[in-house]
Amino acid sequence: MTKVVVTGLGIAAPNGTGAEEYWAATRGGKTGIGRITRFDPARYPSQLAGEIKGFDAERHLPGRLLPQTDRMTQIALAATDWALADAGVRPGDMSDYDMGVVTASSSGGFEFGQNELRKLWSLGSKHVSAYQSFAWFYAVNSGQISIRNGMKGPSGVVVSDQAGGLDALAHARRQIRKGTRLIVTGSIDASICPWGWVAQIAGGRLSTNDHPDRAYLPFDAEAGGHVPGEGGAILIMENADGARDRGARVYGEFAGxxxxxxxxxxxxxxxxxxxxxxxxxxxxxxxxxxxxxxxxxxxxxxxxxxxxxxxxxxxxxxxxxxxxxxxxxxxxxxxxxxxxxxxxxxxxxxxxxxxxxxxxxxxxxxxxxxxxxxxxxxxxxxxxxxxxxxxxxxxxxxxxxxx
Amino acid sequence: MATNTFTIEDLKRILLEGAGEEEGVDLNGDILDTDFEELGYESLALLETGGRIEREYGITLDDEALTENRTPRALIAAVNTHLEVPAAA
Incomplete structure (x- = not known):
């Protein structure tokens, strides 16, 4: 069976943006969990989240993309740029059809959708952005990554929460084994907005503890639900032989x-x-x-x-x-x-x-x-x-x- | 506040607000006769732009106004035919 390896990492996490900053924080036990700042959480039973701090979409993306993208898409596009740079791949180096995109998404562009729904009910249908047609959509990150980088190979999205993140990588491996040279894969999820928040609260699994160091305690006797966060990682996956032939740095193999x-x-x-x-x-x-x-x-x-x-x-x-x-x-x-x-x-x-x-x-x-x-x-x-x-x-x- | 004439400056502002600016395109350049597609605006961007013009000026544009008027000059002229002539000089 064809070996499939990871050659590039694009990380956006609450405790660090970029692989270097994230790893320094993570090995040092630094948390990214705190009281929600993106909206006032005072009226909600759960008030903590892992928010990505200091991500300025305007610094990373062209002006045409800003009005048509949710936060999770903006972060995913930036993370893809970092992952491709890390892998030493310029999209023009390969044929369009040799590169595909397979991401996962659990909620789509919730915050974008919330803002447009608010306009619909408070101002009327004429005020809803034309970009709502796709900006909320589960497949939008795969689509925008594909368009921005000219990747026309096999692409798709796995719509699922935690497990879906691995299922997307497995599907990327499947596509590489079928002959595609490179797949941009992984996932960035973000829905820390009031609409996303009530949806998550309704799931009944959020911690209601408001101390950042006591709220998310897996395998502890005091375990009482989780704290949601935003972000994730975009990975560059390649056929191992192809990666070696182009002299790529290989992080490791997606082996099983x-x-x-x-x-x-x-x-x-x-x-x-x-x-x-x-x-x-x-x-x-x-x-x-x-x-x-x-x-x-x-x-x-x-x-x-x-x-x-x-x-x-x-x-x-x-x-x-x-x-x-x-x-x-x-x-x-x-x-x-x-x-x-x-x-x-x-x-x-x-x-x-x-x-x-x-x-x-x-x-x-x-x-x-x-x-x-x-x-x-x-x-x-x-x-x-x-x-x-x-x-x-x-x-x-x-x-x-x-x- | 909407005025009774729609100008290139109004159009540029609405394009920027609704759809942003394409990399490598300068909306402050001589764009009056440049095709919207060359300026980086596909049909959805024009739909958004048309919606914003309608809201701001209280007019209704025909579907063709956005598909047939391929340049800023043509769209500006089409919008202006919907705007009232001032009552007094």
């Missing part, structure tokens, strides 16, 4: 992938996460002992933490593998979370360092070797990344050192 769906509640059958892990390991032709660290989905809902801890323990044994959740520093980024975890895994491989899970004291209920408090130095050659979507989606990926 598995996905399952949970059985119907009450069926008595076990949850699907363990099977997803086993499928990903088998796909990577790896044994549990080959995995140096697991990046957890880290729902911070006790029942889900239990399911995840049991799946990890079933495959690796009690405290059988280091586990971490750097997303404790960013909040859950929905479809952006897993691409960011994959980028973080590649940086962990590069440095030989496992970033910490912050603020968490592991509940006695779980038997995980959870890396808490401070980073841990370790030879990191292979990483298992887990992601679960609301409603029973489970995905797992193995990221491996390609050196």
């Amino acid at each position: 992938y598995g996905t399952t769906f949970d059985p119907k509640p009450g069926s008595g059958r076990p949850p699907g996460l363990r099977k997803a892990i086993e499928l990903a390991l088998a796909d990577a032709e790896a044994e549990p002992g080959d995995i140096d660290v697991v990046f957890a989905d880290a729902a911070a809902v006790p029942e889900q933490d239990r399911t995840e801890a049991e799946a990890i323990t079933a495959v690796f044994g009690p405290s059988g593998v280091p586990v971490t959740a750097p997303k404790t520093m960013t909040g859950r980024l929905y479809s952006g979370a897993a691409p960011l975890d994959v980028a973080t895994a590649l940086l962990a491989i590069e440095e030989g360092l496992i970033p910490p899970t912050t603020n968490v004291e592991q509940s006695a209920e779980y038997d995980l070797d959870l890396v808490t408090g401070r980073p841990r130095t370790a030879a990191v050659r292979a990483v298992l990344v887990l992601a679960r979507g609301e409603g029973g989606f489970n995905s797992a990926a193995v990221i491996r050192d390609a050196r």
Whole structure:
């Protein structure tokens, strides 16, 4: 099977923008979670989020794109520029049809949609932007990245939350194996606006704690839901041979992938996460002992933490593998979370360092070797990344050192 | 406040507000007879521009006003035919 590698990273996270700033923050345990500043959260039960600070779209994008793009699209376009520059790829270097775009999206352009709906109801239909026709749309990031960079190869979007971030990367790998040289993939999600916020509150999984260091505590006895964040990562994926031929720097290989769906509640059958892990390991032709660290989905809902801890323990044994959740520093980024975890895994491989899970004291209920408090130095050659979507989606990926 | 004449300055402002400026295009240059497409404005940008002109001037433009008037000069002339002539000189 064709090996597929990552050659470029474009990171936009609440605790750091750009791979360098993000990694410095993440290895140092610096949080990006704080009280919401993008709107006044005083009237809402949940008031914390991981917001990207200081992103000035006008500095990164041409004027024609600003009136027609949601914040998540603006960030995704900038992150794509960074990822392509990091990979040393100028879009003109390859044929249009050799490059495709596969992103994930959980909510589309919510903030853009909110502003246009407000105009519709307060001013009338003539005041709604013509660009609302596509600016809110799930596929808009793939479309705008494709147009801006002249990429006409296979493209699409996976509409799904956390697990969708890995599913998009897996689909990118599939397209490369079918013959496309390069796929821009990953996800940037952002919907920290009142409309997005009430939608997330309605999901019933948000933490209502208003202390940034106590609000998102996966695998802790005090776990009480999550803090949402915005951002994610855009990755450049290529055929390994093609990357080598053009002398590209290779971060690592997207080596294995598995996905399952949970059985119907009450069926008595076990949850699907363990099977997803086993499928990903088998796909990577790896044994549990080959995995140096697991990046957890880290729902911070006790029942889900239990399911995840049991799946990890079933495959690796009690405290059988280091586990971490750097997303404790960013909040859950929905479809952006897993691409960011994959980028973080590649940086962990590069440095030989496992970033910490912050603020968490592991509940006695779980038997995980959870890396808490401070980073841990370790030879990191292979990483298992887990992601679960609301409603029973489970995905797992193995990221491996390609050196 | 809308005035009773629609000028190139009005059009430039509305284009910038509604659709932005294409890289490499200077709206302050001599653009009166340049095709909108060359200025970087596709049909959706013109739809947005037409909507903003209608709102601001309280007029209704025919669908053809935006598809057939391919340059700023032609669109300005078309808009002005909808605007009232001042009652007193």
